[in-house]
Amino acid sequence: MENTDDGAAGHLLEAEEIVKRFGDFTANDRVSLRLRPGEIHALLGENGAGKSTLVKIIYGSLQPTAGRLRWHGEAVTVPSPAAARALGIGMVFQHFSLFDALTVVENIALAVPGRFDREALAGRVARVSEEYGLPLDPTALVADLPVGVRQRIEVVRCLLQEPCLLIMDEPTAVLTPQEARQLFVTLRRLADEGCAVLYISHRLEEVRELCHRATILRHGRVVAQVDPGAETAGSLARLMVGADVQSVCVAAREPSGVAALTVTRLSLPAAGAFGVPLRNLSLEVRGGEVTAVAGVAGNGQSELFEVLSGERPAPTPESVTIAGEPCGSRDITERRRLGAAFVPEERLGHSAVPGFGLGENVLLTRHASGDGLVRTGFINGGRTRALAARVTKRFDVRFSRQDQEANALSGGNLQKFVVGRELDRKPRILVINQPTWGVDAGAAALIRQALVDRAREGAAVLVISQDLDEIFEIADRIAVISRGVLSDTFAADGIDRERIGMLMAGAHEASPGPARDPRT
Amino acid sequence: MRLVLEKRPERNRWMQVASPLLAVTLTVLFGCILFAVRGIDPLHAIYVYFIGPLTTLWSIEELIVKATPLVLIGAGLAICFRADLWNIGAEGQLIAGALAGGSIPILAPHWDSSLAIPAMLLLGMLGGMAWAAVPALLRNRFGANEILTSLMLVYVAQYLLDWLVRGPWRDPQGFNFPKSISFNDWHLLATFGDGRVHLGAVFALVVAAVLAVFMARTLKGFEIRARGEAPRASTFGGFSVPGTTWLCFGISGALAGLAGICEVAGPVGQLQPTISPGYGFTAIIVAFLGRLNPLGALFGGLVLAVCYLGGEAAQVELSISEKTAQVFQGVLLFLILACDTLVRCRVRLERGTQGSSSGQGAAPPLGIEDAGSRAASEGAAR
Incomplete structure (x- = not known):
């Protein structure tokens, strides 16, 4: 670990040896x-590296297990976000907390202590927004405003409290390049006035352009502190994802089978303000192989999954085919009947019903898969439980009593169960x-092995993952998704981490997809 | 310093069953205090209110008469609520059922056939279903909040009934009273005992049993429960969200309509401006008291029927307003929900200073992104 600072004097904030544990994690x-x-x-x-946990500790919404914070050299505890704001720490969250039905100034008034004087506040809002180049109409209704302007409200709301430290959590994830550029002007101006900015991002180019220093976290630890201007996007990417390759040998690959799952020129508008639009996405998954889609979370992976599973219909039937059948408008049950199986990211509440026992959770995705679990509308409880028992036995799912509720299982056990539930069908x-x-x-390890084994038995396996170690361990072919644009697919032994890191940061976005639609 | 409500690590099944009994007990205690404050001997008042109705054959029969619509509606609402759909317009669906089913005895008073009663019951169920279909349609099509739409339709139904009995359906020989003709004998449900308990009571028993099996043993019941527990998982399972909405509103509307036609073809015997003392609303409490289980609605229906009868008895014997019955209902619902919450969660006073890992429970779920907070929420769920 490198420390470029000398002397403690003049520091605004010092976080010292912060430790935060959640259970064993x-x-x-x-x-x-x-x-x-x-x-x-x-x-x-990367996601999961511990960035958000750290800033939540600084902003007072989490308390550290050990370690301490100093503010202007004084040891402080920050018990709540209100206390953080009182110290002069402002934060703009990735997901805004605005009331759609209220106007700009009403939303701001909610966060400003003291009496509500709409006129005076509107004046202050107008002044601050003009001063920092953040045009805002105080009387506009939030519901009518585009995402970029909503973020401006959050920023102005922070600035009204005259913070000494502004924390921005992935501010550009929802912005167009133009909006992002405008935000950078504001942030530079704030910095010139002496306000510190803690800027969370995994967009390497913008970090190089904007930031004076960078702290890089991996698996909860600081791995480096660097001057981003002196680094290349490639070297930053290497620091972020780690270079310690530990590929496990996988059985020799059989000749590639036919394309069992294809996506052809798929474009899909964003669902809601925080959704990611998919842009002109094409992909082919062949039998006998593990194909991986790498990328930082929140770049269209969930959208891609939902359109493949049928939870969201595709624009045309031909844009998704399963086993040669056009499936774009078929529902998930029909796709399952064609031999497809799906495991979503979120275990509790998506792949499993938290309050249901394992038997009923087997029923959730297997009720129409020809196992005779349901006859003339009635559930065959015995068969359902037997199937659950088979899955738990084969995939070593540990539980304390028979037919335990899904939410009483640990994360690993539940994931083994939901993966096992699908693999048991031999999809x-x-x-x-x-x-x-x-x-x-x-x-x-057990899950990865099972995925590879299933592929070697001839199945087409598509793994969407942000864990590059995992991808290099099991994938035969790799594509990268960034802001809803998918790169070309590369053979796993023909691409290195640095190249993937560049693609994750959006290196391929300009070329294949159509120009990004300006938001209205 | 702040009060924090945090989930208990595991649910206590025994307490979940005991919670409604606890709520009833606390309601009685509350009643004692209320009576004492009014200067009435609490023990006597409680006897009149809660025990008296159970002491004579007449009042037990009356209890069953009152419980019949409550159980029918409550069992249907239990299903709706289990799916996280909040149909609170059962009162309107009851009236719609009474109107649809009552159209036969009023428009065809001389149709004396063994088909008449089944036709009335069928029309009653269809009427309730049609009334419930409106909020379902608005929700599926436009995302309109079903609580508001179903509630507002109650008033539409009430005014429709009012208009019909004062206008086109008024009894020509009725001295201008706002009432329809009295239904002919062949348009009234079969009765038992002294003639107050009617066929509807049998329906209530059958409905509660059939729905309990439906919820526990069929795929459709599974779909409804999954939708309420985890809507996203139910979609992932291949169940259609609009489909479940139609089904739940259809069932609960049909049962409220059945309750309505049973009331007018039973104890009421005609259409008049008021055909229900708020059964559709009280049934919400019935459903909760019965743990949102159709069989539990039998218990809930009986408890609230006692509440109705006790209110009438107290009016006569203690000369206190019958509105106290409504106070009891309100307090009872409040206490059930409070007991349920405290069974699921515990209250903790959190000091605003150093709290090693206590921040977890209170951390706002903002920007849950990193594995850290994921682990936290999983830990909390466990």
């Missing part, structure tokens, strides 16, 4: 961070999103 492991006034400091890392096509997030190493 260590989200932050002795993380230290120092910020000077007027500094734009990037916090870089010809398997689509799985983030197969091992939050899963202990033993369960992760």
Whole structure:
């Protein structure tokens, strides 16, 4: 770990050896961070690296397990976001907290302490927004405003409290390049006035352009502190994703089979303000292979999964085919009947019903798969339980009593169960999103092995994952998704991490997809 | 310092069953205090209110008469609520059922056939179903909140009934009273005992049993439960969200309509401006008291029927307003929900200073992105 600072004097914020544990999971492991006034400091890392945990500790919405914070050199505890705001820390969240039915000034008034004087506040809002180049109409209704303007409201709301430190959590994830550029102007101006900015992102180019220093986190630890301007996007990407390759040998590959799952020129508008539009996406998954889609979470993976599973219909029947059948408008049950199986990312509430026992959770996806679990509308409880028992036995799912509720299982056990539930059908096509997030190493190894084995038995397996170690361990072919645009597919042994890191940061976006639609 | 409500690590099944009994007990205690404050001997008042109705054959029969519509509607609402659909317009669906079914005895008073009663019952169910289909349609088509739409339709139904009995369906020989003709004998349900308990009571028993099996043993019941527990998982399972909405509103509307036609073809015997003392609303409490289980609605229906009868008895014997019955209903619902919440969660006073990992429970679910907070929410769920 490198420390470029000398002397403690003049630091605005110092986080010293911050540790945060959630049960057995260590989200932050002795993380230290120092910020000077007027500094734009990037916090870089993959999803799950511990960035959000760290800033939530600084902003008072989480308390550290160990370690401490200093503010202007004084040791402080930040028990709540209100306390953080009182110190002069403002934060703009990735997901805004605005009331659609209220106007701009009403939304701001909710966060400003003191009496509500609409006229005076509207004046202040107008002044601040003009001063920082953040045009806002105080009387506009939030519901009518585009995402970029909504973010401006959040920023102005923070600025009204005259913060010394502004935390921005992935601010550009929802912005167009033009909007992002405008935001950078504002942030530079703030920094010139002495306000420190803690800037969370995994967009390497913008970090290089904007930030004075960068702290890079991986698996909850600080792996480097660098001057981003002196680095290349490639070297930053390497620091972020780690270079320690530990590929496990997988059985020799059989000749590639036919395309069992195809996506052809698929475009899909964003669902809601925080959705990601899919743009002109094409993909082919062949039998006998594991194909992986890499990418930082929130770049269209969930949207891709939903359109493959049929939870969201595709625009044309031909844009998704399963086993040669056009499936774009067929529902998930029909797709399952064609031999496809799906495992979504979210275990509780998506792949499994939290309050249901394992038997009923088997029924959830297997009721129409020809196992005789349902006859003339009635559930065959005996068969359902027997099937659940078979899955738990084969996939080593540990539970404390028979037919335990899904939410009483640990993450790893539940994931083994939902993966096992689908693999037990011997599907010809398997689509799985983030197969091992939050899963202990033993369960992760078992799941990865099962995926590879299924592919070697001839099935087409599509793994959507943000874990590059996992992808290099099991994938035969790799594509990268960024902001809803999918790169070409590469053979796994013909591409290195640095190239993937560049693609994850959007290197391919300009070429294949059509120009990004300006938001209205 | 703040009060934090946090989920208990595991659900206590025994307490979940005991919770409604606890709520009833607390309601009685509350009643004692209320009576004492009014200067009435609490023990006597409680006897009149809650025990008296159970002491004579007449009042037990009356209890069954009152419980019949409550159980019919409550069992249907239990299904709706299990699916996280909030149909609170059962009162309107009851009236719509009474109007649709009552159209036969009023428009065809001389149709004396063994088909008449089944036709009335069928029309009653269709009427309730049609009334419930409106909020279902608005929700599926436009995302309109079903709580508001179903509630507002109650008033539409009430005014429609009012207009009919004052206008086109008024009894020509009725001295201008706002009433329809009295239904002919062949348009009234068979009765038992002293003639107040009617066929509807049998329907209520059958409906509660059939729906309990439906919910526990059929795929459709599974679909409804899954939708309420985890809507996204139910979609992932291949169940259609609009389909479940239609089904739940259809069932609960049909049962409220059945209750309506049973009331007018039973104890009421004609159409008049008021045909129900708020059964459709009280049935919401019935459903909760019965743990949102159709069989439990039998228990809930009986408890609230006692509440109705006790209110009438207290008016006569203690000369207190019958509105106290409504106070009891309100307090009872409040206490059930409070007991349920406290069975599921515990209250903790959190000091606003250092709290090693206590931030977890209180952390706002903002920007849940990183594995850290994921682990936290999983930990909390466990």
